[in-house]
Amino acid sequence: MEKGIMPVEFVVSDTTLVKAIKVKLENNGLFIKPIYSAKDGKVVKSSIKDLNHPLALEISSIAGIKARIHRDIDLENLAGHSKYQCNTITEFTKGFLREHAPTIDEIFLSRLLDHLPLKYTIYPPVVLFNNSTVRTFNHPIWQKAFQLKFVDPKEYFNELLCFLSPGNQIENRSHYSKDRLLTHLAVNNPITETDVLRRPFNIQPLYGNLIDEGVLSDDDNILWENPSQEQLNSSIWCKVIQNGVTQIWSPVFTMFSRGNIKEKKRILATFPDVCNNDVVDLYAGIGYFTFSYLTKGARTLFAFELNPWSVEGLKRGLKANGFDRAGNCYVYQESNEMCVQRVTEFLTQNPEFQLRIRHINLGLLPSSRQGWPLAIRLVRLQGKSLKRVTMHIHENVHIKAIEDGSFEEDVIVELDTIDKSIMPSNHSDIKLKFVNSKLERIKTFAPDIWHICFDVDVIVST
Ligand SMILES: C[S@@+](CC[C@H](N)C(=O)[O-])C[C@H]1O[C@@H](n2cnc3c(N)ncnc32)[C@H](O)[C@@H]1O
Numbered sequence: 001m002e003k004g005i006m007p008v009e010f011v012v013s014d015t016t017l018v019k020a021i022k023v024k025l026e027n028n029g030l031f032i033k034p035i036y037s038a039k040d041g042k043v044v045k046s047s048i049k050d051l052n053h054p055l056a057l058e059i060s061s062i063a064g065i066k067a068r069i070h071r072d073i074d075l076e077n078l079a080g081h082s083k084y085q086c087n088t089i090t091e092f093t094k095g096f097l098r099e100h101a102p103t104i105d106e107i108f109l110s111r112l113l114d115h116l117p118l119k120y121t122i123y124p125p126v127v128l129f130n131n132s133t134v135r136t137f138n139h140p141i142w143q144k145a146f147q148l149k150f151v152d153p154k155e156y157f158n159e160l161l162c163f164l165s166p167g168n169q170i171e172n173r174s175h176y177s178k179d180r181l182l183t184h185l186a187v188n189n190p191i192t193e194t195d196v197l198r199r200p201f202n203i204q205p206l207y208g209n210l211i212d213e214g215v216l217s218d219d220d221n222i223l224w225e226n227p228s229q230e231q232l233n234s235s236i237w238c239k240v241i242q243n244g245v246t247q248i249w250s251p252v253f254t255m256f257s258r259g260n261i262k263e264k265k266r267i268l269a270t271f272p273d274v275c276n277n278d279v280v281d282l283y284a285g286i287g288y289f290t291f292s293y294l295t296k297g298a299r300t301l302f303a304f305e306l307n308p309w310s311v312e313g314l315k316r317g318l319k320a321n322g323f324d325r326a327g328n329c330y331v332y333q334e335s336n337e338m339c340v341q342r343v344t345e346f347l348t349q350n351p352e353f354q355l356r357i358r359h360i361n362l363g364l365l366p367s368s369r370q371g372w373p374l375a376i377r378l379v380r381l382q383g384k385s386l387k388r389v390t391m392h393i394h395e396n397v398h399i400k401a402i403e404d405g406s407f408e409e410d411v412i413v414e415l416d417t418i419d420k421s422i423m424p425s426n427h428s429d430i431k432l433k434f435v436n437s438k439l440e441r442i443k444t445f446a447p448d449i450w451h452i453c454f455d456v457d458v459i460v461s462t
Pocket residue numbers: 196197198257260282283284285286288289304305306307310334335336337363364365370394
């Protein structure tokens with residue numbers, strides 16, 4: 001461990017939370033005594049080295065808790081650091097190779113380090129390395145090291161997982177422990193742009209089976225499109241807490257976009273009208289935005305999702321967050337093309353229910369255009385019960401079209417054209433006006449391309 005690395009501490013203004021945090025840190029071998037009082041609350045110290053560590057993110061996502069770097073402790077003195085006295089994957093690997101492959105020469109060692117993957121994301125229990133053609137264990141030099149048995153991949157990956165685990169869990173390093181926070185290593189390859197289900201084809205496991213091989217069927221289509229409960233249960237399920245909301249997904253079958261956290265935060269911080277109104281999520285995925293609307297107190301949520309693996313993650317997430325108890329989230333595992341029919345059926349089955357759809361989420365990349373006519377039909381189905389419905393249109397847009405305003409203008413014109421084709425104005429006593437409300441830049445998707453969310457208010461008048 002490098003001298004001078006500072007650990008993370010949590011400032012807890014709601015003191016009823018102190019014990020729970022202490023226990024959580026203790027369970028992960030990351031608690032440091034003593035808890036002390038400061039101006040802004042109680043301070044609970046940890047040996048976590050990085051504000052982006054999953055446990056730091058999880059704890060700091062709880063209201064009333066702030067994470068910050070503690071300036072007075074030198075981690076050098078803390079228990080739980082690796083025997084290789086290292087802080088980076090490179091130093092860890094150097095230490096491992098020196099101990100386990102003492103015969104390899106410096107040139108070979110430095111070539112291995114040149115091609116060592118360094119960028120990764122932790123989604124407990126999985127560590128996912130970013131895809132790279134240069135820094136990859138598939139590089140011939142690493143393959144050679146594995147084939148010539150200079151490096152035993154099982155031993156190396158297991159120790160690497162221990163190193164990346166909180167507190168380094170050195171005592172467990174030679175054991176495969178199911179209780180460990182991190183048990184699997186894999187490489188994440190990019191999502192195929194043309195796949196409308198946004199599935200992570202080509203995820204490459206490095207250590208640990210992401211799905212039990214026993215349940216793999218000869219027919220890949222069945223596994224992807226119509227999995228049995230046994231197959232669903234046999235997958236590894238990752239869990240992340242963002243903004244205090246738990247999300248669960250199978251990394252083999254469903255993408256997870258960490259960058260959406262900004263948009264989830266925006267939903268939580270804005271849109272007071274969600275409370276006690278209805279929301280339709282036309283591309284629900286594992287509940288990325290659905291859960292934010294439920295947290296905001298949506299009365300009823302209609303969620304449409306095609307991918308059965310995402311639907312399973314969505315249902316697990318509903319349960320983990322306690323949303324299932326209210327029974328107000330209706331999940332339809334089918335194309336959103338069915339949305340008008342399903343909502344109509346719902347109204348028939350619940351004759352007392354007066355529909356009040358206030359928000360319609362359209363979260364598909366690179367474009368959610370397929371859902372625009374459906375959203376407009378939903379607004380028309382609802383009629384006059386609300387004067388304003390907001391469509392949240394996700395899209396990948398070139399920076400130029402954002403800056404010169406042409407994207408917003410084009411969308412408004414297109415929505416108007418779609419509406420006129422659905423309902424010529426002389427055929428309806430309800431008029432819809434599309435008004436640009438806000439364009440939010442969420443994250444860069446590629447050079448000059450932004451993933452944006454464009455809020456369009458649909459003003460309903462007679
Ligand atoms: C990008 S993902 C998850 C959505 C989430 N809002 C996000 O931005 O991360 C979009 C989801 O839409 C689903 N999807 C695509 N076309 C659909 C359709 N016609 N009906 C229902 N779901 C659809 C995909 O399976 C995928 O899970």
